[in-house]
Amino acid sequence: VSATRRLKPGDTIGILGGGQLARMLAIAAAPLGLRCQIYAPAGDNPAFDVAAARTIAAYDDAGALARFGQTVDLITYEFENVPDATVALLASSGAPVRPGVMALRISQDRALEKAFLAEHGVAVAPWTPIDDVAALTAALADPVFARAILKTRRFGYDGKGQLRLRAGENATHAFAAIGRAPAVLEAMVDFRTEISIVAARGLDGAFAAFDATENRHDGGILARSTAPAAVTPRTAEAAAGIARRIAEAFQYVGVLAVEFFVVGEGADERLLVNEIAPRVHNSGHWTIEGAETSQFAQAIRAIAGWPLGPTGRRAATVTMDNLIGDAIAAWPAIVVEPGAHLHHYGKAEARPGRKMGHVTRLKA
Amino acid sequence: VSATRRLKPGDTIGILGGGQLARMLAIAAAPLGLRCQIYAPAGDNPAFDVAAARTIAAYDDAGALARFGQTVDLITYEFENVPDATVALLASSGAPVRPGVMALRISQDRALEKAFLAEHGVAVAPWTPIDDVAALTAALADPVFARAILKTRRFGYDGKGQLRLRAGENATHAFAAIGRAPAVLEAMVDFRTEISIVAARGLDGAFAAFDATENRHDGGILARSTAPAAVTPRTAEAAAGIARRIAEAFQYVGVLAVEFFVVGEGADERLLVNEIAPRVHNSGHWTIEGAETSQFAQAIRAIAGWPLGPTGRRAATVTMDNLIGDAIAAWPAIVVEPGAHLHHYGKAEARPGRKMGHVTRLKA
Numbered sequence: 001v002s003a004t005r006r007l008k009p010g011d012t013i014g015i016l017g018g019g020q021l022a023r024m025l026a027i028a029a030a031p032l033g034l035r036c037q038i039y040a041p042a043g044d045n046p047a048f049d050v051a052a053a054r055t056i057a058a059y060d061d062a063g064a065l066a067r068f069g070q071t072v073d074l075i076t077y078e079f080e081n082v083p084d085a086t087v088a089l090l091a092s093s094g095a096p097v098r099p100g101v102m103a104l105r106i107s108q109d110r111a112l113e114k115a116f117l118a119e120h121g122v123a124v125a126p127w128t129p130i131d132d133v134a135a136l137t138a139a140l141a142d143p144v145f146a147r148a149i150l151k152t153r154r155f156g157y158d159g160k161g162q163l164r165l166r167a168g169e170n171a172t173h174a175f176a177a178i179g180r181a182p183a184v185l186e187a188m189v190d191f192r193t194e195i196s197i198v199a200a201r202g203l204d205g206a207f208a209a210f211d212a213t214e215n216r217h218d219g220g221i222l223a224r225s226t227a228p229a230a231v232t233p234r235t236a237e238a239a240a241g242i243a244r245r246i247a248e249a250f251q252y253v254g255v256l257a258v259e260f261f262v263v264g265e266g267a268d269e270r271l272l273v274n275e276i277a278p279r280v281h282n283s284g285h286w287t288i289e290g291a292e293t294s295q296f297a298q299a300i301r302a303i304a305g306w307p308l309g310p311t312g313r314r315a316a317t318v319t320m321d322n323l324i325g326d327a328i329a330a331w332p333a334i335v336v337e338p339g340a341h342l343h344h345y346g347k348a349e350a351r352p353g354r355k356m357g358h359v360t361r362l363k364a
Numbered sequence: 365v366s367a368t369r370r371l372k373p374g375d376t377i378g379i380l381g382g383g384q385l386a387r388m389l390a391i392a393a394a395p396l397g398l399r400c401q402i403y404a405p406a407g408d409n410p411a412f413d414v415a416a417a418r419t420i421a422a423y424d425d426a427g428a429l430a431r432f433g434q435t436v437d438l439i440t441y442e443f444e445n446v447p448d449a450t451v452a453l454l455a456s457s458g459a460p461v462r463p464g465v466m467a468l469r470i471s472q473d474r475a476l477e478k479a480f481l482a483e484h485g486v487a488v489a490p491w492t493p494i495d496d497v498a499a500l501t502a503a504l505a506d507p508v509f510a511r512a513i514l515k516t517r518r519f520g521y522d523g524k525g526q527l528r529l530r531a532g533e534n535a536t537h538a539f540a541a542i543g544r545a546p547a548v549l550e551a552m553v554d555f556r557t558e559i560s561i562v563a564a565r566g567l568d569g570a571f572a573a574f575d576a577t578e579n580r581h582d583g584g585i586l587a588r589s590t591a592p593a594a595v596t597p598r599t600a601e602a603a604a605g606i607a608r609r610i611a612e613a614f615q616y617v618g619v620l621a622v623e624f625f626v627v628g629e630g631a632d633e634r635l636l637v638n639e640i641a642p643r644v645h646n647s648g649h650w651t652i653e654g655a656e657t658s659q660f661a662q663a664i665r666a667i668a669g670w671p672l673g674p675t676g677r678r679a680a681t682v683t684m685d686n687l688i689g690d691a692i693a694a695w696p697a698i699v700v701e702p703g704a705h706l707h708h709y710g711k712a713e714a715r716p717g718r719k720m721g722h723v724t725r726l727k728a
Contacts, residue, residue: 009695009708026414027394030387033695033708033721035413049399049416050390307700331373331397336671344373344397357397 002096004203006305007073009033012052013303014072014095016059016086018045020345020355021078021280024288026050028296034304039068046345047078059086069093076254076303080108080278081155098303099254103278106250110153110184110275117273120249122242124273125261126187129153136171139185143167147188150174152181162220164188189272191261195229197239198284200255200298201247203305208298209240210291210311213283215259221353225283225320227290227313231262235269246276255299257281282322282355287311289341289360290318315362328356339363366460368567370669371437373397376416377667378436378459380423380450382409384709384719385644386442388652390414392660398668403432410709411442423450433457440618440667444472444642445519462667463618467642470614474517474548474639481637484613486606488637489625490551493517500535503549507531511552514538516545526584528552553636555625559593559600561607562648564662565616567669572662573604574655574675577647579623585717589647589684591654591677595626599633610640619663621645646686646719651675653705653724654682679726692720703727 007013011034015022018040026036027050035052038045041059048054053071057064059082069075069090075097077087084105091097106112111129118124126144130136139145145167152161163177165185175183194217199209214229215222229236243258250256259274284295293301293309301308323330328350334342344357371377375398379386382404390400391414399416402409405423412418417435421428423446433439433454439461441451448469455461470476475493482488490508494500503509509531516525527541529549539547558581563573578593579586593600607622614620623638648659657665657673665672687694692714698706708721 009692010710010712023394027391030391030414030710031705031707032699033706033710035710050394050414052413301699309699310702328373335396335665335673338674341395342397343395346374346394346397346399348374 002094004305005074005096006203007034011035011073011304012037012071013300014039014068014075014090015047015078016040016075016082016090017078018043018047018054019078020046022047023050023345024285024296024343025076025078025280025299028294029300032297032300032304032306034300037068037072039065044348046347049346059083062089065089066093069095074098074303076299077104078279080104084108099252099256099278100250103250103252103256107276107278108154110151111182113276114184116249117246117276120245122245122273123271125189127184130175130183130185133171133175136175136185140165140167140169140171144187145185149186149188150178150183151186152178152183154181160220189261189263191263191272192265192269193230193262194259194274195231195239195262196225196257196259196281196283197243198255198257198281198287198295199240199243199247200302200308201252202302202308203253204307206308207244207247208308208311209243210284210287210295211313212236212239213286215283219353221324221355222282222322223324224322225286227286227318232266232269235262235271239271242271242273252278254278254302255280255284255295257284259283283320285343285358286318286320286360288343290314290362315364317363318360319363320358320360322355323357323359325350325352325354325356331357334359366458368669369438369460370567371398375399375437375668376401376435377664378403378432378439378454379411379442380404380439380446380454381442382407382411382418383442384410386411387414387709388649388660388707389440389442389644389663392658393664396661396664396668396670398664401432401436403429408712410711413710423447426453429453430457433459438462438667440663441468442643444468448472463616463620463642464614467614467616467620471640471642472518474515475546477640478548480613481610481640484609486609486637487635489553491548494539494547494549497535497539500539500549504529504531504533504535508551509549513550513552514542514547515550516542516547518545524584553625553627555627555636556629556633557594557626558623558638559595559603559626560589560621560623560645560647561603562619562621562645562651562659563604563607563611564619564666564672565611566666566672567617568671570672571608571611572672572675573607574648574651574659575677576600576603577650579647583717585688585719586646586686587688588686589650591650591682596630596633599626599635603635606635606637614642616642618642618666619644619648619659621648623647647684649707649722650682650684650724652707654678654726679728681727682724683727684722684724686719687721687723689714689716689718689720695721698723
């Protein structure tokens with residue numbers, strides 16, 4: 001029953017995580033008549049501002065999780081760094097968990113994720129698992145990793161837990177710098193650009209992708225997304241096809257994002273998957289105004305077991321710029337700029353590197 | 365200071381009333397980084413689902429009002445049937461109240477409203493105040509009121525507190541039927557259609573109106589709004605001009621709606637004001653998808669002291685149909701209809717005559 005449950009207006013979605021993704025999910029759920037309850041540890045939780053109820057508790061508080069599970073009709077998570085044990089515990093309470101625990105478990109571990117992609121015939125950059133200094137020393141001797149990036153297997157986001165390395169660098173220092181945590185070493189790819197696909201798979205197996213989006217990062221953090229991406233139609237189609245293959249392999253229900261490196265140009269253009277996110281994604285924020293259905297409404301529709309909405313783009317070009325740290329101070333100029341749409345996350349403190357909001361611009 | 369206070373992201377707006385208007389105001393406030401707290405008596409309060417905090421208390425609970433006033437940066441109200449004493453008490457707490465107490469007091473009393481309109485040279489249907497049976501008997505003898513409508517001065521909405529009368533009807537029975545409350549008798553107008561203007565005036569005195577909207581009522585309740593209204597450009601301009609005159613007379617800050625009867629056709633087309641609402645209005649719901657700025661975002665901008673947003677229409681025609689009572693059961697068909705946008709208010713019980721949601725359709 002749990003696996004096929006469809007929500008109806010008045011039902012409640014429990015969201016693990018209280019950040020801006022949960023906030024925008026809750027805003028999108030409201031017009032569909034669905035309530036959101038947020039579960040998050042103490043802190044600055046912008047989703048609390050737009051939720052029907054909130055639980056402030058640790059992700060390992062079994063009692064609080066059990067009570068939360070009993071008051072909601074469905075459970076989802078806003079990001080993949082929620083412990084999978086938390087989600088598994090909630091799943092045992094009887095409420096469906098969408099997207100499922102499998103997608104969460106695999107996407108929160110870079111080694112599992114890369115192995116999963118390889119199993120499904122999806123190309124990634126050369127990589128090797130690193131569990132100790134000896135493994136790192138050996139890998140750095142391989143010319144494939146002459147320029148490489150060491151990433152912790154778990155709990156990395158926005159460039160955290162990552163270190164760029166070159167052949168001959170001191171493996172002991174490098175491994176210490178990432179906290180001696182299980183890691184992967186990835187060969188640096190000479191990519192031409194980065195793109196992503198944000199797509200949804202419904203409870204009925206339907207699949208719908210938004211347009212491929214081109215992403216520019218700055219210091220490891222997404223700075224700007226532009227839709228559509230400047231890639232060949234064949235590449236855009238291939239990217240959507242890979243997202244679909246991944247969604248089907250997971251028997252996924254919800255919105256997911258796949259980030260790609262684009263290597264080569266024109267007829268030589270090809271794709272390597274960088275990473276998967278089992279959730280709405282920063283590179284899909286442009287869909288709020290820029291697509292017929294926003295990624296947030298689409299995610300709610302998918303997990304609720306409702307039909308997916310149309311994903312057409314509403315303007316020739318849509319750009320989304322993150323407002324990071326002090327950049328949020330530009331809000332007074334943005335609210336008077338014709339065609340600009342401010343999304344202020346209402347966070348209390350504008351720390352450097354912190355995503356404080358974004359602005360979307362539609363160009364005819 | 366209070367009169368000129370401008371909010372900044374992170375500030376909190378206190379809203380009196382917990383219905384769908386407050387709900388849609390709170391949803392619109394979030395992307396601007398503004399929090400909403402709701403104050404409402406116990407009951408089904410759909411705005412509670414999307415608010416940062418809620419106070420459940422009576423409108424005459426002075427202690428609860430005082431505490432509420434101290435936790436918010438600004439106070440507004442979602443509808444004009446909030447007692448003006450409540451708003452006046454809150455105003456004395458120091459937080460600015462927008463729109464002001466004057467607009468509230470006048471628009472919640474049909475006799476004061478009509479006198480105010482007359483003072484500002486705005487045409488209304490013939491009317492007379494009715495305080496007792498004798499006054500009603502005398503008025504019904506006047507041929508002007510051969511077909512008339514008796515309305516309580518206060519607390520009427522959606523056709524409640526109203527009674528249609530003809531010459532010769534029993535004044536005692538009629539006055540009893542509306543509860544022997546102070547009333548007005550209005551001559552029935554042979555109008556061709558009904559239109560409304562939803563407009564905003566900013567703290568800086570700027571004025572911006574949405575397109576004139578044509579409204580069809582059913583049993584005293586708005587059934588459908590269509591933008592733009594099928595009236596001459598001269599009439600549409602005159603309607604916006606009247607809304608502006610009213611807004612300026614009130615030194616209004618916020619969104620207001622003016623409902624008109626349109627009498628005659630073509631060059632003979634003329635306007636009579638039916639009533640004023642000092643708030644966002646059901647006939648402006650089409651602006652959520654249909655205009656560059658929604659009436660809800662515009663209201664938040666105006667009361668926050670921010671510049672008004674652009675009001676251009678986004679499609680050739682926009683229609684908004686209310687989903688009243690059991691009509692809400694159509695939601696599964698609406699969520700799969702291309703170009704249709706569901707707004708489900710999340711109310712628990714679909715009683716007859718109750719506004720449960722609406723659906724907006726854009727037509728190129």
